[in-house]
Amino acid sequence: MDKINTIIKGSGSFIPAVAKLNRDFIPNRFYDAQQVVIDTPGEEIVNKFRQITGIGERRYVTDDQHTSEIAAWAAQKALEDAGTDPETIDQLIVAHNFGDVEQGSIQSGAVPSLAARVKHILGIRNPNCVAYDILFGCPGWLQGVIQADAFIRAGVAKRCLVIGAEVLSRVLDGHDRDSMIFSDGAGAMVLEAAEATAGGPGILSSAAQTYAIQELNYISTGVSNSPEDDSGIKYVKMQGRRVYEFALKHVPEAIKSCIDATGIPISQIKKIFIHQANEKLDEAIIKAMYKLYDLAPDLASVMPMNIHELGNSSVATIPTLFDMVRKGELPEHTLHPGDVIVFASVGAGMNINAVCYRM
Structure with a gap:
């Protein structure tokens, strides 16, 4: 190819099954950042929360599910959508922030990397499929896309799998009103090199x-x-x-x-x-x-x-x-x-x- 561009070949996502509704937080006893109790009635707190954030419910994983697993499930859907052989992936990039946190645990697992765990779950044997994590806050998945694009344009990679996955429900403080914002989920995209054309994708x-x-x-x-x-x-x-x-x-x-x-x-x-x-x-x-x-x-x-x-x-x-x-x-x-x-x-x-x- 004379000129290379990076195109989206496929996408996939995993939406957890457990719906956590706003009303489920009404019994919570909330405190502010100075650990002072908030005396506002729970129903009033969640109603105001809805007005500000637009969130009416959020999704949580089940107790036996982990970040690396839901990342792999979203990735599998993206690979199938792209019609891509997993063995042809050159870069497998997983964006997250808290690793794998077991239900009821206080410790995060990030060794081996989540990307290596995803590669294992997907059964990718090709050693030239380089798997690594990226920590960049909420913009992590998009930064993975930017990084994949750089590798593709440089001719280092032809096909990349970029995944964003998070299980925030296990790192939330139930006494903090901000905990109501966060949720769990995973999304993935297959990016690949293509000939650049005027007006093309x-x-x-x-x-x-x-x-x-x-x-x-x-x-x-x-x-x-x-x-x-x-x-x-x-x-x-x-x-x-x-x-x-x-x-x-x-x-x-x-x-x-x-x-x-x-x-x-x-x-x-x-x-x-x-x-x-x-x-x-x-x-x-x-x-x-x-x-x-x-x-x-x-x-x-x-x-x-x-x-x-x-x-x-x-x-x-x-x-x-x-x-x-x-x-x-x-x-x-x-x-x-x-x-x-x-x-x-x-x-x-x-x-x-x-x-x-x-x-």
Whole structure:
């Protein structure tokens, strides 16, 4: 090939079966970050949560399921969708943040890597299929796509399998209101080299940033909000207001820089697959990005969402959402050859990234 582009060959996802509804959190006793009890009635807390985040329910894995397993299941679907022989995969990249956490355990398992575990589950024998993990917060899966694209364009790899999988239900503090945001899930994509043609499919541009000075611990791990918990167990923690302000300040510019690098006008962007973090935040980010062009978006048309039923599954939100749209599971959104779409994410690090792609 004279010029190489990276195309999406197939996609797959795994949606856990256990639905955790907002009302299930009403009996919880919540405390703030200073371990002071929140006296607001539980029903009022969950109703306000729904208004802010848009989340009505989320999905959890069953007690016997693990991150590496659901990653492999999503990967298998992507391979089948692509019609790809697993033995021809050159790079197997798994994005996650907490490894395999056993039900009832306080320890994360990440040795061997989750990617190696996925390769084992898939039964891939080819030693030249290099399997490794990537830790990049919620934008991890998209960073894996950016990395795979770099390998493909460099001629190092011809075919990559990029997976995002997370079981956050096992690292949540039930006394922290933010625990209601998070969920479990897995999504995968097969990317491969193709001859670049004018107007043809492929990755058009990408952008990535890391802010790690005062922003470092906006999303981190910490002890329970409950003053009665002296276990020392660390749970995922988020400074919600700081994350919101950070994302609204920096993500619109990052998405714009990615779009502008393509030379394609914003009016031709058909869909924006943004990390399903919080409905109000996602809407605010897209509105702010369009405002940089002195335009207002038609959110219902350009921004598909699955957060209402699936919650925030971190690295899995974008590949899961894309797979659902691509396979007609969100009938109000469709994709067609030639459509230009954007993937964008923000999360712990604090990291931001975006990718423009032509279908």
